[in-house]
Structures are given as structure tokens and as C-alpha cells.
Amino acid sequence: MTETIIRIQSIELEGFKNIQKGIIDLVGYRQKNYYSGKSDIVGIYGQNGSGKTTIIDAFRLFKIIASGEKLPGDIKNYIHELEDKATLKFVFYVEEKDMKFLVYYEFSLRRKDDGAQLYNEKISYSQVDENNKKRKIDIIEYDIDSALSSILPKLRYTELTRNNKENEFNLEVSKRLSIKEKTSFIFTDSLEEIFKSNSANLDYYYIINAIKRFARVNLFVITNEHSASISLNFMPLSFRMENKDGVTSGDIEINLLGTSNIDKTSYDIAVSIIKQLNVVLSTIIPNLQLEINNLGNEISKTGEEMIRIQLLSIKKDIRIPLKYESEGIKKIISILSTLISMFNNPSICLIVDELDAGIFEYLLGELLKIIEQEGKGQFIFTSHNLRALEMLRKDSLVFSTANPQNRFIRITNIKSNNNLRNVYLRGVDLGGLNECIYEETNSFEIAHAFRKAGEVFGRK
Known part of the structure; x- marks a missing residue:
């Protein structure tokens, strides 16, 4: 059996942690070349506190939710301090044999009492042909406040319950359990079974199952907690x-x-x-x-x-x-x-925060070059080491900005003989890019602050 190929195409964040608005589209998505048979690499660079780790946290949260696991206990801290809700949107390319889809999944969190809740989810898809993608079709939307039916659109509710009245009860029970257990509704096993029993359109079941399986076994998110464990031996x-x-x-x-x-x-x-x-x-x-x-x-x-x-x-x-x-x-x-x-399997996506921590600069560059040239999977990482700017294609690199309303940009108009590392550092020093990529620091003020801080425990 041919393995299903699933590739991340885009992620969009609104009101999530320190990002009020941020979008990262992979190159293939922008070019409508969703899967080329080669690796996709995205390196994310930027100033400390500018949203790099937030992208990693977003993928980790997606993995938790799409795997059917409970929300983290600190979920309220995932919502931007100036916002009442956070919305995360993902686009995936799904291919098996002659079936090709773009799948759109989004979910929203909102503050509630002393925590937060997953109050809205939606999954849609469009078929992909040789010319372009086709009309988007909503598979299912779940809204915790909806009193009209357990799910939207109404057409889907009717389709699932017309020939099986027991599904009216099953849908309501699944909804209530997901609220009580603080899990996804769309990726519950019970909803999956309801769609599986709907022989009228098995594409819906296939798509939900494929995204769930991807999150469980083919998406790896290596956070700083992983590295912290190493430090603790x-x-x-x-x-x-x-x-x-x-x-x-x-x-x-x-x-x-x-x-x-x-x-x-x-x-x-x-x-x-x-x-x-x-x-x-x-x-x-x-x-x-x-x-x-x-x-x-x-x-x-x-x-x-x-x-x-x-x-x-x-x-x-x-x-x-x-x-x-x-x-x-x-x-x-x-x-x-x-x-x-990840190097050998096109369906695997590996996401690593602070890839460069403790790794020799030259080795880091060699690994990235080999993965880009000969790998098959997807690799998304954050780093502070600028060696990748000299080794990877220009469109494989994304830069965080000082603007929470537009957190990520690519540096454009780079000539073939330009060194992106030098262009980026010049942008840090002199500006001139579409967004400010570095909130200015002053070496004299830093030195003065160090001296003044020394007086706290020293002699006046």
C-alpha cells in the first residue's frame, strides 16, 4: 500500500503568545508546487523574544490537539496578553495514489474563568488537479456556543444523521465529552467512527484520519524542554x-x-x-x-x-x-x-527549537546543506547561528521582526552574488527592510547599566 504523503504548507497565528499576527508560507505553497519530491527546509531567525519559539509552541499545540490529547494545563498563557482569543490556522497537502487535497484546519482558544478553552474548530479541503486547486469544501465546523446543531455546516449534520438517527445522540455525546475532557472534538475517535460509517463520502473520514495519523506518528516537535532534559542528564x-x-x-x-x-x-x-x-x-x-x-x-x-x-x-x-x-x-x-x-521519508516533519545549541557551526552548515540537497522530508528549525544563511536557499529562510502585527518576513531582492548573512546583519545595523528586524540596543547604555547594577551589592 502506498503511504499517504502529508506536507505542511502554511501556518498562520493570531493572538498567540507574543504574536498578534504572523504567517509563514512554505515556498511550494506560494508557488502552488505543493510537493516536489524533495525536502522542505524552513530556518527561522531573529532577535530574542521575537516569536521564533512561539512557532515551535504552535506546532506542539497542534500535535497535542490533532492527536486527541488533552490541552496543556497552562493553556491560558498561550493567548496574547492584549487579546481575548487566539486562532491558529494550518494548511496541509495530502496525497495518496491519485487523490490530492489541500486540507485547511484551524482552531481557536479563548479565556474562560481561570483558564482557557478550545471553543472552535474547523476542517475544510479542496481537491488539487494539474491546473489548480478546486473549490473549498467545509467538512465540519465545531463551535462550542452553537445551539442549532452539534456540528456545522447544517448540511453535514443532516448527511450524518439522515440514515442513522443514533448519530444525533453520538454527536452530542462526543461534543460534551470533548468539552469535559478538554480535547479536540474533530479528532475524537468517536467522531472518526461516525464519518467512517458515512459511506456516501469517505473522503471526509480519510482526510480527518490522515491528519490525525500525521500528528501522532509523523510530526516530531523538539522543544527546549527536550534540551533541558539533556542538561539534567x-x-x-x-x-x-x-x-x-x-x-x-x-x-x-x-x-x-x-x-x-x-x-x-x-x-x-x-x-x-x-x-x-x-x-x-x-x-x-x-x-x-x-x-x-x-x-x-x-x-x-x-x-x-x-x-x-x-x-x-x-x-x-x-x-x-x-x-x-x-x-x-x-x-x-x-x-x-x-x-x-525525516531525511528518508517525505511524510515526516521534524521541528526543532534552537537547533544550533551546542553544535559546531561548520557541522551545522554541513548537515543543513545535505538535508536540503538530498533529503525527502520537512525540516523546520529555529537558530541563532547564522551559518545557515550562507548554506541554504534564500527562500528557505524566514526572519522574525519587532512588529507583533507582522512577525515574519522573507528578505527579498537578493541577488545571486549577495551574501544573505551580510544582508541580514546590515539590516540589523542600518534597517532598510520592510519591517524592523531588531529593536535597537545601545552598547554605551548596556555598559552603564552593568556598572550601575554592580552597585546594588557593591560599595556606593
């Missing part, structure tokens, strides 16, 4: 594995300070991950290999048989605990399995 090994039973993805967290006890299933996955990583690792970091030291079985407090392990690094036959390697090496190791999967 816990190694989260992100992975995606395929076998005859299907696809497995997620994280296995291993304690680097001592030993870890993991179950047999996790141990088998970890062994496979290390085997995969060793194929690539020594080409990135010369002479480095990994090994799982199996220290035997133990019985947990719940009576489950566990395997006690320790992660080792090997250089020229010298074995040492992995905890003694640098932060940069540990970060590469933690995401390398998903990097390999």
Missing part, C-alpha cells in the same frame, strides 16, 4: 520505527547519571535505535559509536521484569559513560533517529 531518544505491526514513534528517556530500568519493549527499541544511530554517528563525529551496556534484569515494585542499562560512548575502543560527552554531542544523539527518518 536525562537522554530523551526520539524515534520513529516501522515494522510489520505498523509504526511506533515517541521518546525513550534514559538516565545518564547512573543506570536506567526499562521494560523489554523499550529495551528492544533502544537497541534498534542505537544500531541505527551508529550507522551515521561516526560520519558526523569521527570515531564515535554508542553502546547499551546491559547490566541484567530486575523486578520492579509492580512485579514487572525490567532491564538495567547504561549508555556508553566508544572512541577508539575506549568506553566511557555517555554523560561525559558534550551537550552538543548529546543533543545530536537525542534527535538523530528522527533526523534520519
Whole structure:
């Protein structure tokens, strides 16, 4: 069976965290070349606090919602302080055999009591042919305040309940459960089954199921919390594995300070991950290999048989605990399995915050160049290291601005002999771009502030 190909095309944020308005369109979407068979890379650069990490948080929230998981406990903090609601809009390209769609999914959050709620969702699609996309069709819209019916448009409600009156009850129950459990309504298993039973138009079921599966097993979002775990000497090994039973993805967290006890299933996955990583690792970091030291079985407090392990690094036959390697090496190791999967699979999207943290500048540039030239999946990252500006295509780079109403721009009118890094730094120093990309700082004021701050605990 041919695997469904799903590619992110666009993300638009309104009132989300520190972004009042921000749009990032991938190059293929703007050119109506939704899937070229090659990798898509988007590097996001900009001043601290200008919205780069907010994009990562938006994708993480989408993954949570589209996977059918509960909203984060701090969801109220996701709404911009000057706004009452936040709206996130995503566009995807979906292809399987001769079926090609653009899928549009959006959801809105609003403040409620001491928290926030997911009060509106909508998913639509348009078919794509050789000439252009066709008319957009609304599959379903959910509005928590709607008293007319459980779902909109009314036509869809009628279609789902006409020949199955039990669905009137099922839809209402699904809606109430999603409110109580603080989950998506559109991506609940029960709604999926209702659409699956509607033989009149299985495209609706297929599209909802495809986006849900993408969020669960093919979208990887590596946040700063991931890197923080490494700093605390816990190694989260992100992975995606395929076998005859299907696809497995997620994280296995291993304690680097001592030993870890993991179950047999996790141990088998970890062994496979290390085997995969060793194929690539020594080409990135010369002479480095990994090994799982199996220290035997133990019985947990719940009576489950566990395997006690320790992660080792090997250089020229010298074995040492992995905890003694640098932060940069540990970060590469933690995401390398998903990097390999993204490189080889056009349906996988890997999103990484602060990709450059601890990674040597030249190596970073080489990795990005290889992924852009020979990879198949999608890679979205934020970074402070400007090496990518010299290695990637100009249209693969997006810059955050100081304007919360227009948070992201691309630098245009770049000639082939221009160095984008120099153009960007000149824009920081002198301006001249469509938006201000750096809120000015003054070195003399900074130095004065340091001296003054020193007086707080020093002599007057």
C-alpha cells in the first residue's frame, strides 16, 4: 500500500503568545508546487523574544490537539496578553495514489474563568488537479456556543444523521465529552467512527484520519524542554520505527547519571535505535559509536521484569559513560533517529527549537546543506547561528521582526552574488527592510547599566 504523503504548507497565528499576527508560507505553497519530491527546509531567525519559539509552541499545540490529547494545563498563557482569543490556522497537502487535497484546519482558544478553552474548530479541503486547486469544501465546523446543531455546516449534520438517527445522540455525546475532557472534538475517535460509517463520502473520514495519523506518528516537535532534559542528564531518544505491526514513534528517556530500568519493549527499541544511530554517528563525529551496556534484569515494585542499562560512548575502543560527552554531542544523539527518518521519508516533519545549541557551526552548515540537497522530508528549525544563511536557499529562510502585527518576513531582492548573512546583519545595523528586524540596543547604555547594577551589592 502506498503511504499517504502529508506536507505542511502554511501556518498562520493570531493572538498567540507574543504574536498578534504572523504567517509563514512554505515556498511550494506560494508557488502552488505543493510537493516536489524533495525536502522542505524552513530556518527561522531573529532577535530574542521575537516569536521564533512561539512557532515551535504552535506546532506542539497542534500535535497535542490533532492527536486527541488533552490541552496543556497552562493553556491560558498561550493567548496574547492584549487579546481575548487566539486562532491558529494550518494548511496541509495530502496525497495518496491519485487523490490530492489541500486540507485547511484551524482552531481557536479563548479565556474562560481561570483558564482557557478550545471553543472552535474547523476542517475544510479542496481537491488539487494539474491546473489548480478546486473549490473549498467545509467538512465540519465545531463551535462550542452553537445551539442549532452539534456540528456545522447544517448540511453535514443532516448527511450524518439522515440514515442513522443514533448519530444525533453520538454527536452530542462526543461534543460534551470533548468539552469535559478538554480535547479536540474533530479528532475524537468517536467522531472518526461516525464519518467512517458515512459511506456516501469517505473522503471526509480519510482526510480527518490522515491528519490525525500525521500528528501522532509523523510530526516530531523538539522543544527546549527536550534540551533541558539533556542538561539534567536525562537522554530523551526520539524515534520513529516501522515494522510489520505498523509504526511506533515517541521518546525513550534514559538516565545518564547512573543506570536506567526499562521494560523489554523499550529495551528492544533502544537497541534498534542505537544500531541505527551508529550507522551515521561516526560520519558526523569521527570515531564515535554508542553502546547499551546491559547490566541484567530486575523486578520492579509492580512485579514487572525490567532491564538495567547504561549508555556508553566508544572512541577508539575506549568506553566511557555517555554523560561525559558534550551537550552538543548529546543533543545530536537525542534527535538523530528522527533526523534520519525525516531525511528518508517525505511524510515526516521534524521541528526543532534552537537547533544550533551546542553544535559546531561548520557541522551545522554541513548537515543543513545535505538535508536540503538530498533529503525527502520537512525540516523546520529555529537558530541563532547564522551559518545557515550562507548554506541554504534564500527562500528557505524566514526572519522574525519587532512588529507583533507582522512577525515574519522573507528578505527579498537578493541577488545571486549577495551574501544573505551580510544582508541580514546590515539590516540589523542600518534597517532598510520592510519591517524592523531588531529593536535597537545601545552598547554605551548596556555598559552603564552593568556598572550601575554592580552597585546594588557593591560599595556606593
